[in-house]
Amino acid sequence: MWQYEAPLRDMRYVIEEVLGLPAQWAALPAFAELDVDTARAVLAEAARFATEVLAPTNANGDLEGCTLAEGEVRTPRGYKEAYRAFVEAGWPALACDPAVGGQGLPQVLNAALYEMLAAANHAWTMYPGLLHGAYECLHLHASEELKQRYLGKVVSGEWLSTMCLTEAHAGSDLGLLATRATPAADGSYRLKGTKIFISGGEQDLTDNIVHLVLARLPDAPPGTKGISLFLAPKFLPDGSRNPLRCDGIEKKMGIKGSATCVMAFDGATGWLVGEPNRGLQAMFAMMNAARLHVALQGLAHAQNAHRNAVVYAHERLQSRAPLREGKAAADPIVLHPAMRRTLLRQRVLVEGARLIAYEAAHLIDLAEHAGDAAQRERAQEQAALLTPVLKSFLTDNGFALASDALQVFGGHGYTHDWGIEQCLRDARIAMIYEGTNQIQAIDLVVRKLVADGGRAFAAWLEALAASLPREARYAAAAAGQLQALGALAREVVAASREDAELPFRVADDLLRATALALIAHAWARAEAVSARPAHAGDAFHAAKRESAAHCFTHLRPEFEHALAQARAGWSPFAQVALGEMA
Template structure:
């Protein structure tokens, strides 16, 4: 059956050996007291909660789903009790500012927490998953009164939050939103409109829900420039119910324990967050935090898929392997892990998973540097790199998470198609991460058009230069160095050609992002191999083997990306309407 064991050893390798985060935390006064022992304790306790409390509820949530009756949503058995334990242990406040009740730990440790929560139970994790974004948005853009009223409850997790963007006619085009907000004499607004696909729009985990709603004030400019952000609580400060309701809970492919709601705001009272007509500036703070957390969903599913399919491959006996373990002589069947096709499958999973974990944790750490480092220049550089790495993490790691789930299903064979085994739930649950918080295609456009071409590739060039400087002197590094140069070269070609062909970057964006992800993981594996090379343990030997495997079997996929980018210089054919 489907199980989850926290990958504590690999997490320690990334935090302590590869990134050396305790030494980097020491350079930032906010984290100066967080040492390796403290980090280990936090990670171990988070792992226990994920494995002991959440993992047993994963299949329960999938089978039961959520029920809506008279406007109230009931979550699956055990979800409410698990959330109460989560709050009592202080997990929502982990990376929040102590000035507002947080524990003041790093974003990288928060990333570890959320990876493990998602590995154990993606659907349950959807409920607290938006708290970090609501916290960041209110902290940066909320009025003093709103921060005083709502931030402590959000930080503690006593109240959960939502992000209300999508409308049925608009989808990802936020400029088409029709929800309206009318100013009132007391400074509040009356919000009217309907939002769809609202995760945790209604539930029984907390008494109040803080809805962050995008709406348009009368006479606002058209498009996204006319959007404003509003805080609209389920329950008003005086204890009365606000004028909003849940009109439906979607029946979905996966994450069935997460209530995905249709929310109607019928003159609900709300308060402006940030400046009028600049709601996207306040919302993007929330969206960027959410996108990194979605990337961690990809890592979480990849971990769960890998460890379960590896265990199955070690236990499942089927036919003789072409090259047998000496201990298996005389047996009629071997564990399928001895068969090359299965080993390829599992090694690919491991290489993408462990490389992806490094990329996600390093990006989370750069968030800390961008916010907390005492040197202005260092903060500025980290901010630039986070802006580039966030869309890569979201798209590349969720693509890999879903692919790993399907690869795990392949290892299980026909049993992987059966619900009771658990892998088919992993396939279904992991699929949504490629779609929400901006589809992966939108992430690719964000990276290439808004982040790279917009400044002529300057920030990307600085990132590549930093990666080149960090490469150790090794044979593997010598294989990666030319690829980083290729990345820089193709970027400049796209920047130049886009001036004459406005559609070009949109044609090649997906392959460009995939290229970036493959090269970032290659860079990470070269660094990992160099560190592992000075140790003799089986763990470090496996790191060296996986690094070699990545460069031999996965890095060549970058050639395909380059070939497709070059092919993208030609216009795509137009598609005619289907004939009758």
């Protein structure tokens, strides 16, 4: 009953019509030879893989989960075969540098690929999901010797990778981590400690695993300034087993086909990646890529929940809809106002989010490949601002819209057979890992907005306003939301000089207001494209115009509410009462 159908038409609309990326690729030497037909072929083949190969493994993977026996993890039926097909088709190398075996295609095509993969089977996608981040980390920071030995295997997907950060006592506070790295005479290090929540820490998809591990050197300063990054493979270059092991796999609410491992390093051999005590800087190359992919997971769940809910709402007959006197005794529930409102809101948020996410992926390409240094710097700055907004807002929506979709299914949705309850369970983790959504809000407001006095944020809002088509029906309304957001940001920066806690109190609401302003900006641009005379009478573009109207009538109050909630944060949260409760 639960099916996946890739939204190829909307993906092409965003890439080709709204963002106009083919023309922008032509101006970048790295992508100058990429044409529209090739990009469309990549998307179509990715959709075929996700729909025909991967999606059939989703439900059984949830029911079977992973098993651990004598330190070895067994993944669900079909996972190994799907991964083998994924590697043989060259998907891991899609957006990697051709100089190290990659295909050199744009990040937006990689983003579309991973949206499809996560929608088809989120749990399976956890295994290759860290490959591109590992590639970036090694490509930028590893020694030539490590690159020669490991980078090509990661790029091809022959070997999978992990990101070993979290420890039981530390959680998100990496400054508390206790894993130790002791230098050895041969220039390597011996790692000792335990990491938890390690996705794919052990699996049966590849014959080696490249673990990237945060640890402390003996003379390291305290806190985050004393963290180094190490590469520790499951099997050493001589073929012997490294003394590291999986001590357990978590029994989880969702993504049960993903092995979430407790990893013990008992003097495991590792090699330093990057400079001593600067491991976080090296790891952040991996984390930023991972956070964009997590945002795409939220988009994927919201998209698939919406599509299946629409199908169900057209098929389910129940009650007579208002204003349908004289018709059949029962109508499709899609005719009822409550259902139409739910489904329209989903569509507006899903399709608007896709536009923002794909533009963020393009900003990453510009930051790396634009010919002008100032353009590269602007793109990097804007991508850094967008990353926490996307990670938080899209994953919030992934769970919330899946919950709304379950409501469309009614009692059937609460049972396993219809699929939406698995979607809801799987979506929840994306709000937590790779930095909780509250941490994303702090990153945006405290570390980015307040830290530079609001300069970068204000420049970003100005650029967004300048990109609005002036003839667009909703340009003025979208520009007004950006202005209101800018005014709030300035107030927060000014007030933070007297009240150091205020940015933390308003962070969640300011991030949500930012995201809703971006959604409005996206729909103003989309409406301008779909309102062109050439699109008159076309049902696809008519739906886009309808969605834009819904955004500026029904979502605008949500933006205004987020602003009001943020301003309510000027009043400190009660501390005495909470202390008494504790």
